Amino acid sequence: MNASHRVVATETGMIRIYMRPRDRAGTGRTGWFSGGRPLYRELVAQAKAEGLMNAVAHQSHHGYSNHGPIQDDGAESLNPELTMCVELIGTREQLEGFCGRHGAQLANKVIVYKHLEHWSVSHVGVGAAGRAA
Incomplete structure (x- = not known):
């Protein structure tokens, strides 16, 4: 049986930034009423603005950090x-740049980098731009 689709792998990376939901962007303070946008929302918005492939905030139910x-x-x-x-996916260079630009907000946060492969599935005979090969 011939495969009708193929998988193309490209190198990418992911960082996970651990924080409290009450951490606020730009204020240097924490707490629900300390002003500023929630840091997790700000990081996702900045990741989108900077062209990262993926940005998601996950709430935990049980655990600890730092x-x-x-x-x-x-x-x-x-x-x-x-x-x-907050989980961000992009190239290592994009992720390092992101952390460098937002260092003031990321100081003292636990940040973990992981090497990944991004898989694209395409129909056999179709090029990367969607044209017949």
């Missing part, structure tokens, strides 16, 4: 101390 205490979301209310993660 050697802190274990936190839980609880059944009754949200926990503003519980770790969340």
Whole structure:
């Protein structure tokens, strides 16, 4: 049986930035009423503006970050101390540049880089631009 599609792999990377949901962008302060946009929203918006392939904010339910205490979301209310993660995907150069430009907001955050492959699936006989090969 002949494959009707092919997989083309390209090198890419991912960073995960761990923070608290109450961290705010540009204020240097934390807390729900400390002013400024939530940092996780600002980072996703900046990633989009800078052309990164993917940016997602994940809320955790149970865990810890940066050697802190274990936190839980609880059944009754949200926990503003519980770790969340912003995941950004792009080339290593894009991700390093992003961290360099936003260093003031990322200081003291746990940031993890991981090498990935981005897979594109295309119909056999179709070039990268969608034209017949």
